[in-house]
Amino acid sequence: MSHLRGQVEATIASVCFGVAPIFAKKGLMSGLHPFYGVLIANGTALVIMIVLAFFSQQVWQWKAIKKYGLSNAIFAGLCNSVAIITFYWAMSIGKVALVVPVTCIYPLFTMLAAYFFLREGEAFDRYTVIGTFFIVIGVILTI
Amino acid sequence: MDLSIFLSIVCAMAWGVQSIYLKKAMGSIPFQMAILITLTVNFLALILLIGLGIGEGFPVFLTLPAPVYFYFSVAGLLNFVLGRGLYYSSFRFISVTQSTSISSTYPILSVAFAIIVLGEKLALHQWAGIGLTLFGAYLLMVKGKR
Numbered sequence: 001m002s003h004l005r006g007q008v009e010a011t012i013a014s015v016c017f018g019v020a021p022i023f024a025k026k027g028l029m030s031g032l033h034p035f036y037g038v039l040i041a042n043g044t045a046l047v048i049m050i051v052l053a054f055f056s057q058q059v060w061q062w063k064a065i066k067k068y069g070l071s072n073a074i075f076a077g078l079c080n081s082v083a084i085i086t087f088y089w090a091m092s093i094g095k096v097a098l099v100v101p102v103t104c105i106y107p108l109f110t111m112l113a114a115y116f117f118l119r120e121g122e123a124f125d126r127y128t129v130i131g132t133f134f135i136v137i138g139v140i141l142t143i
Numbered sequence: 144m145d146l147s148i149f150l151s152i153v154c155a156m157a158w159g160v161q162s163i164y165l166k167k168a169m170g171s172i173p174f175q176m177a178i179l180i181t182l183t184v185n186f187l188a189l190i191l192l193i194g195l196g197i198g199e200g201f202p203v204f205l206t207l208p209a210p211v212y213f214y215f216s217v218a219g220l221l222n223f224v225l226g227r228g229l230y231y232s233s234f235r236f237i238s239v240t241q242s243t244s245i246s247s248t249y250p251i252l253s254v255a256f257a258i259i260v261l262g263e264k265l266a267l268h269q270w271a272g273i274g275l276t277l278f279g280a281y282l283l284m285v286k287g288k289r
Contacts, residue, residue: 122238
């Protein structure tokens with residue numbers, strides 16, 4: 001059951017990731033620099049998450065956070081920032097038709113990194129590896 | 144190598160690796176807190192970039208019309224709160240590789256939207272791409288190790 005829940009959550013996340021650019025594109029049609037748009041989107045989400053953290057009482061658990069968890073979350077945020085910045089930098093100097101498909105290979109990097117650094121608790125079998133390759137190639141062909 | 148291709152590969156690597164750090168972080172902190180921390184880091188990085196002179200500085204925000212704020216706020220809600228929230232949450236139930244691969248199928252939705260709503264016609268390679276993506280998702284969801 002929890003496996004199904006994980007799959008459903010990942011699928012709905014995919015729908016959200018697919019619909020969000022439609023609104024971002026509408027905003028960018030005003031001629032705004034993409035970084036400003038990302039900052040507004042990020043800022044809105046940050047405010048919502050702060051409010052949610054207050055309501056869920058999680059904000060009071062800051063002291064209980066372990067340094068290990070905090071540093072990993074910060075590294076994740078830094079990786080995400082690097083991804084956003086390099087993506088828009090690449091888009092500004094290169095062809096969209098090249099940049100977008102190349103960035104779509106990121107599940108392969110996740111699979112590689114998970115294989116080397118997260119072996120415990122990670123499902124690695126031929127179906128997962130072949131399925132990931134098919135999805136990446138399929139997405140590159142589609143866009 | 145062309146700089147844009149190099150940057151695209153760096154982007155893919157950074158996007159790919161962030162999930163690993165998140166999975167590790169979520170072993171000791173709640174996933175909502177993980178989202179909050181990553182959003183804060185992103186926010187500070189963007190503020191720094193704009194402060195360093197990317198674009199036309201902060202006064203631009205005072206001149207933007209309300210609809211622009213609305214569109215980007217909805218995009219932020221969908222992408223950073225709902226999308227990321229569910230994506231991070233799924234790490235608790237399935238592997239990072241499976242979750243990342245499933246959630247990366249979103250271009251198929253855009254294509255479905257283009258076909259159904261806009262009536263666009265697809266080329267043969269695009270149909271092949273849809274087929275491969277769906278088959279890959281099937282392998283991960285149905286056949287993949289639990």
